[in-house]
Amino acid sequence: MMKELLIIEDDLEMQGFYKDMLRGEPFTVTVASNAEEGIKKAKEKQFNLVILDILMEGMTGDRIFALLRKDARYKAVPIIMASALDEKSYRCFQALGNVSFLEKPFNKERLLGEIAKRFETTK
């Protein structure tokens, strides 16, 4: 079965990059344009991996992260936090487990590599 990916990203251009990079890859990609929509979609369906933009309007990625982790179904689901800021700014997330950091810009290889790595460690 194809892995289900949820991408929560409020920047339309960024959404375009994700779609372009993941086209033809063995994933089903669902995109949410804001935090509320992301949380809603996560509840409707069990995703295998979530990619989360950190600085978003309304609710920042760290709060969505906490909300997701509270949900029993998302306790162990791998999460990738993406941001234009460097990893140092988000050191606090690492303690939370099964999360990695993806700094923008990234290319297709880096994105696929990170997704593969997450799935690898989650197995």
Place this chain on the structure above:
Amino acid sequence: MLINKKEIILKINSIIFSSLDIRDVYETMSRELLKVIDFDRLTVTLITENNNLYETFVLSKDYEHTALQEGVLYPMEGSLMKRVVQFREPVIVEDTSLGRFQTDKVLYAEGIRSRFGYPLSYKGRVTGSVNFGSKRKDYYTKKHISFFSMIAPQLAMAIENTRLFNKTREAEKKYRSIIENSPDIIFEYTKDGTFPLISPSVERITGYSVEYFYNHKNCGTSLCHPDDRERVQNEVLCVLDGHVDSLMDLECRVIHKQGHIKWLSIEVLPLKEEGKIIGIEGFCRDITERKRLDELKNNLIRDVTHELKTPTAKIEMAIDMFERALSSGNKSLLEKGSQIPEILRNNLYRLKNATKNILDISRLESGIEPLKLTDISIHDIIKHIAGEKKESAGKKKIALIEQLPPDVPPIKADSDKIKHLVNHLIDNAIKFTDEGKITLAVKILPQAVEITVEDTGRGLDKDAQECVFEKFYKENPSAEGSGIGLAICKHIVQMHKGKIWVESEGRGKGSRFKFTLPIAEERKEQGTNQVIRLKAEG
């Protein structure tokens, strides 16, 4: 010694209010002396460090006036005292009318006919003298000297002790006042978890009283934030064990009585008794405000970095997208209508804009760019910019309405800067309005013109209204924009000695950005004349 400190402080308290006073010592002395040596005038003089005379106190049986005053320094030269001190021996003046010493003349005029001075020495050092004066000529004899020599050492000691005591008391008073008034918490903490000393500022900072700290063992640990507890304990342990000599700027959080968090910076030194470390002493400074500002600053840096890095990242990713399209032959990305040039353009614009804003505000703040003042017509400027903005407003289906009175007086201002200001306010209004209208209005006030840019857009809540002109402020950190535009506007208005503010009924209820620019002096006069003339005509 430690436990005693509290007692000592209590004792000092009682002593300060008790009658142990240098005056009392002299009075007792004078009363006692009078029982054995008759005198009309008695002075005790103490030598100051630079060997002047220090007249401490004057007492006499029936002596009302004297040229000498308490607490005033008199030169040693020509005085009986100098002689007494110099030769460390008593001196008798049988008849002051002979004027053997300068002071004899003074005292003779006051009715003193004979004198006798006796040196006071303490631990081998002459500290001053006791001087008797009698209205009777030739009164003092060797008999007096020999008698006084028996009590002089005790007297010298008592005087010195009182003097020292007073010095210590002064020092203690200062010490106590430092503890009581220090904004920082001054404390002593012993290994058994008690606070033998803690200053009153602790209540202001933590909400708990001094008594609470005296009465609750280990409250230091329990007030410390759970996340910081272990670290602080370990650091303190290093001092207690003698591994380190001191701790500087040990930052930790404590939980205020009301539940909120206070940040402290603690300086710690070992507290020793007979060479053994029995606890720690030091002070805690409230750095909550500093921490808040630090966080604010870090957020600002983060937001600006984000604003510069996001478009750069997207430009890089668009180029990557283009290259992949080339190698994979994805035609939709390579042909006309591809989104790639659009993405590049958008982000280059965003980058250019952010850079320009940062440079602009730096230039404005540094003050290196003076205003180029000319007579400008605010009416024409608004009309012109409104014309330019019709298109972008139209795209969003927002109506741009002008309410400009015909005879707006010219103002002295920097034309480029005012254009920038108006331009930015209208751009902002378009950016934050999704439907409705934007109204540009000018009102002529007695001393200024007031310009309003009103929109039916997003609006601002109270907090945002206060911060919106602050540099790098963004209601939403991910929103496009550097958060500098309005700070620049504020700067421009202030440079022109005007005011800028925003009014909004709240979120979703639109906003009114307003600013005033003063009308030039001569214009105002003209204006007033006009009014008078009009009245006269009327």
